[in-house]
Amino acid sequence: MDALRRQLFNIIAFVFLGLFVAVWGSVLLRVGFWVPDGRTAAPALNGALVTAAGVLTTSLSSLTASALGFTIAEVRHAEGSGRTETPFSPGDVTARLSGRIVAAIVVYMAVGLLVLLLWLAKGTASTDLIGAFALSLLGWLIGAAGVVFQTEKAAS
Template identity: 65%
Template sequence: MGDFFRKQLFNIIAAVFLALFVIVWGSVLIQVWVFVPVVPGTPPELNGAVVCAAGALSTSLSSLTASALGFTIAEVRREEQSSGEAAGKAQAGVFDAGGITTKLSGRVITALMVYLAIGLLVLGVWLVKGTASSDLIGAFSLSLLGWIIGAAGVVFQTEKPSSEPHAAG
């Protein structure tokens, strides 16, 4: 039994972290979604501990996923540059995004998907509820949009141009 936990320790830590993220943000989303303000546009009052936990978890997961992507991109770029130098080719600085996705661990991919899924739900609640949501919802929504813009920049930057000539239409 101890050997199982020893082999699965990182997976257990990742699962607990992601479960906490989902539970805390699920709680926030439910509280904001079902809240009916007495005065239109009034946000719900959220428990201070929930606000702190939600902020810490979302900031942490955003940073962790962004850094994992950044480190993986740097690793793939180094490998491609060294293989290009060995073959006597100069690299143009653009590399195959497929190399990045194959190097990401299952934990990182799961974290990315959880962050995006919950983030998109938070963004949806923020857009629907507007001022009747909370500053916490708005802050996470803006943070998610910034994260998506950064990720999109990486996606478009890593795209290799086709080596086939395009037919003029």
């Protein structure tokens, strides 16, 4: 029982990421194998699946973005006065990220890229849910790229 207590956060993270992958895997399979039949513009997805996918996506993107932001703030504060122009290296930030956050970022980007590719391939024959996640991922990637380029500038 003591080992279970020590691993509780890892178990919670694993279950959360597993649900995210399972729900989005289901959406990707349904939309990916759907062939337009002329009567409907996109495959029908039940409300529970759409809600679960939306909640999990919003939660994971918020969690990863805030974790990155807080970690950058911690590194800046630790290396200087906490001012925004304090230089730091991207390696300092990634070294402070927990394995759970790194896993969450990798899972979010991997699933998100699959969704983006499906959206680009299917176009109007996909669902609004696919389009919303694809655009959300692009926004997240733009924010993350901004951080990457900002740290690169500050480190030089």
